Amino acid sequence: MHRQYDAVVLGGGINGCAIARKLSQEGMRVVLLERGAIGGGTSANSSKLIHGGLRYLENGQFDLVKESLKDRQRLAKLYPDLVRMVPFYLPVYQDSLRPGWMIRLGLLLYDAFSRQRAYHSREVNKNAFLNRFPNIKPEGLRRVYVYYDGKTDDQELTRRLACDARENGGVVQEYCSVSDISLADGGWAVSYTDSQGEQQLKAPLLINVTGPWIDEVNERYGLPHNYRITRVSGIHIVINRELVPDCLFLQTRTKRIFFMIPWREGKTIIGTTERVENCPCDAVQINESDIDYLLACANRYLRNPVNKSDIVDTFLGIRPLIMDKRVKDVSQMSREYKLDVVEYQGAKLIHVFGGKLTTCLSMAEKVWRRI
Numbered sequence: 283m284h285r286q287y288d289a290v291v292l293g294g295g296i297n298g299c300a301i302a303r304k305l306s307q308e309g310m311r312v313v314l315l316e317r318g319a320i321g322g323g324t325s326a327n328s329s330k331l332i333h334g335g336l337r338y339l340e341n342g343q344f345d346l347v348k349e350s351l352k353d354r355q356r357l358a359k360l361y362p363d364l365v366r367m368v369p370f371y372l373p374v375y376q377d378s379l380r381p382g383w384m385i386r387l388g389l390l391l392y393d394a395f396s397r398q399r400a401y402h403s404r405e406v407n408k409n410a411f412l413n414r415f416p417n418i419k420p421e422g423l424r425r426v427y428v429y430y431d432g433k434t435d436d437q438e439l440t441r442r443l444a445c446d447a448r449e450n451g452g453v454v455q456e457y458c459s460v461s462d463i464s465l466a467d468g469g470w471a472v473s474y475t476d477s478q479g480e481q482q483l484k485a486p487l488l489i490n491v492t493g494p495w496i497d498e499v500n501e502r503y504g505l506p507h508n509y510r511i512t513r514v515s516g517i518h519i520v521i522n523r524e525l526v527p528d529c530l531f532l533q534t535r536t537k538r539i540f541f542m543i544p545w546r547e548g549k550t551i552i553g554t555t556e557r558v559e560n561c562p563c564d565a566v567q568i569n570e571s572d573i574d575y576l577l578a579c580a581n582r583y584l585r586n587p588v589n590k591s592d593i594v595d596t597f598l599g600i601r602p603l604i605m606d607k608r609v610k611d612v613s614q615m616s617r618e619y620k621l622d623v624v625e626y627q628g629a630k631l632i633h634v635f636g637g638k639l640t641t642c643l644s645m646a647e648k649v650w651r652r653i
């Protein structure tokens with residue numbers, strides 16, 4: 283016996299949960315199927331920032347930055363216990379590949395896009411900065427800027443969206459293994475197993491929000507689609523002590539950005555790397571070279587260096603970026619998302635390719651408008 287729904291959402295990351303929340307709010311009968319724990323995929327392994335993406339200004343992704351800043355404000359208002367606006371310091375050194383004027387210009391644009399006067403950026407006194415960050419090297423320091431963005435607990439935020447979906451009447455199922463997705467009577471028939479045994483359901487609409495697994499899911503269930511993704515891994519290391527009192531963004535020798543973020547219980551997160559992965563998502567692993575790279579980045583600026591014995595945890599996430607064969611440099615790849623709407627033998631299928639934590643609300647509203 284098939285249970286009937288209006289929509290099946292496949293994937294319980296932040297984007298799947300935001301969609302289930304929105305559709306259930308609009309009165310649709312929606313069921314979300316997640317193969318593991320809610321938010322246990324990429325959404326538990328991000329840099330945990332609810333941000334406009336200052337760096338994306340360099341790549342001219344102005345619409346993405348504007349949308350992200352708008353969503354940052356909404357998320358901070360909706361979930362004030364989970365999304366907190368905090369200062370981010372940007373020191374510029376003599377050998378920084380981005381000069382101070384360029385950073386100042388970017389920050390002015392960021393302020394203009396955010397339209398939140400209370401969180402506008404400013405230059406801070408070098409000595410005041412060094413007093414606050416005694417572990418940061420003073421040699422070669424030229425200027426320091428501070429701006430504001432949001433910090434969150436990514437998995438907790440994802441779970442909160444799932445709770446909202448449940449409160450609106452949606453069904454959220456964790457730990458289910460989908461065995462088959464097929465077309466039946468102008469809709470989708472989905473068979474899966476959960477802790478209660480074999481289940482079957484039907485819905486006229488299927489929404490595939492499986493993040494970096496999306497290509498593998500499309501192939502496995504034979505779902506038609508118009509895009510593919512490039513999988514770009516990012517690792518973070520967690521250091522057993524507080525290296526910095528506030529978030530710090532720094533530049534590497536190769537113009538990449540890396541950060542140190544104070545984390546729970548006096549720990550510090552250092553991230554992140556960017557590497558294109560060609561193996562299946564579940565086979566991607568952290569390399570020693572990733573760890574060496576992050577330690578070297580941090581030690582270039584730390585008075586008391588960190589080493590491998592200071593690492594208490596590492597975590598890895600995979601960014602699902604829309605494939606564009608013309609772009610070779612990973613940091614230039616667009617962070618924008620795309621909705622791929624496919625009408626297939628009378629049934630409707632929407633794939634979400636890409637999408638950040640920060641833009642989950644706007645993305646879910648766009649999905650709703652496309653229904």
Ligand SMILES: Cc1cc2nc3c(=O)[nH]c(=O)nc-3n(C[C@H](O)[C@H](O)[C@H](O)COP(=O)(O)OP(=O)(O)OC[C@H]3O[C@@H](n4cnc5c(N)ncnc54)[C@H](O)[C@@H]3O)c2cc1C
Pocket residue numbers: 292293294295296297298299315316317318319320321322323324325326327328329330331332333458460491492493494495499514515516517554598599600601602636637638639640641
């Ligand atoms: C290193 C890194 C740092 C990042 N930092 C930030 C940041 O600071 N701020 C920000 O806004 N964004 C950030 N992002 C981007 C953001 O984390 C992701 O884009 C976002 O979490 C993707 O969410 P999602 O719901 O699309 O995918 P996921 O969270 O991966 O969810 C997809 C879900 O689908 C499930 N699934 C897969 N196959 C199946 C199946 N067959 N059946 C059922 N379920 C299935 C998976 O288990 C998974 O839970 C970062 C990403 C990475 C990798």
